[in-house]
Amino acid sequence: MKSIRLDLDNQEGMVLIAKALSIDARIEIIRLLYKNSYNINEIAEQLKLPQSSAATHVKVLEEAGLIETELVPASRGSMKICKLSLESIEFLMKTEREEDSEVIHMPIGNYVDYYVEPTCGIVSEKGYIDEEDEPRCFYNPYRTTAKLLWFGKGYVEYRFSNHLLVSRQLKGMEVSMELCSEDHEYNMDYPSDITLWVNGIEAGTWTCPSDFGGRRGKLNPSWWPDKNTQYGILKTWIFKPEGTFIDEEQVNKLPIDAYHLEANGFISVRLGIKEDAKHIGGINLFGSSFGDYHQDIRMKLIF
Incomplete structure (x- = not known):
């Protein structure tokens, strides 16, 4: 739980x-x-x-x-x-603004780089984008409308503007998204080691236990089949001066400064499966119209 x-x-x-x-x-x-x-x-x-x-x-x-x-x-x-x-x-009886923070919402189809292997695919709120299990579909220009994407092996990479860091002192950062493993249709016993990298630096791996199904995702459109993946778990990578955490569990001792968030004109966030992972179980990444949570990838910068 x-x-x-x-x-x-x-x-x-x-x-x-x-x-x-x-x-x-x-x-x-x-x-x-x-x-x-x-x-x-x-x-x-x-x-x-x-x-x-x-x-x-x-x-x-x-x-x-x-x-x-x-x-x-x-x-x-x-x-x-x-x-x-x-x-x-x-x-928490406060708001993000009272915490002096800014939130950036990244649509899941706005990746700048990828490598994927089947099973793989992209769907919008209205239907499939290109052909299922064809990695080339990730190049389709309509990918920017994606609300759910999945792949068995590989990664997707996003770039967030870091202009908010120019004149303010960053205290912490959070990156959250709804995720689960990826098997054909769904499989409740199918672990996957899902890793996040920030600016090329490994920020921690979460082992998802399942490619979740058996009940409909709360936001899924009516055309999405019951036999397919339905929902994920909302996971948050947290970056603090004292280390890096997934939710409340510390995964390494790298402080937020170690990720060099101001080094370039953007903050790179890559999500994928390592080639030597123990559980190569793929990824389902949910956008704002699929799964249980009405959000895309969410980056919170705390000042």
Whole structure:
């Protein structure tokens, strides 16, 4: 399970969670799922609720990201298994502006360099961009409209302007995006070692456990097939004077100054799979209209 932090700039997220926790029955469902996973009939039985009420409460909790559901085969059709997806939530009663920060949003199709091997592809909110499993599709000029891209091996590289660093003292930087592994269709047991480089310097590797599917991503357009990858996990690489972190876990002791963020006219961010990685499981990179999080690649500069 994961933890999340929300500040006052994430008003939509705060409202969703507050709504989800505003009814006693939903808190009881969370308490129940903390110990085990249950289907909706079992939840209704244990909490003495009508099945329709239990299903409604589960839907609200899922929309808020507090629980996850998965359809599994049953004796008659399928049933929805519910499990807790968050271990903790931290509410910060301040905004990014109060922290003196600037945020740059990079569309996932605005990469400046790439090398990919199949399986691979790009889609916009409306449909496929070029032919699937053909690396040349990453050259298609419509790639700038991409909302989901994937590849089995390789990398994509982005360049962020560093003009904000000219007259201000940088204290920290965060780079966040929604990611998962990449297998044909989806595979819940398919780890991948995903690495981030900043200005050519390795900033840490995160091992994603899955190419996630089994339930629809909250933002996915209706035409996207259920059998395909559906959602990822929001991961944040954090750069501080005392070292580099992925979420709250320190991955190396390189301070933010070691990445030479002012050396060029841009900050290079490369995302990929190392050739000698233990788990070469590819990458799905989600944009603002796919997956569970309404964002592209997000760079936050803290002054």
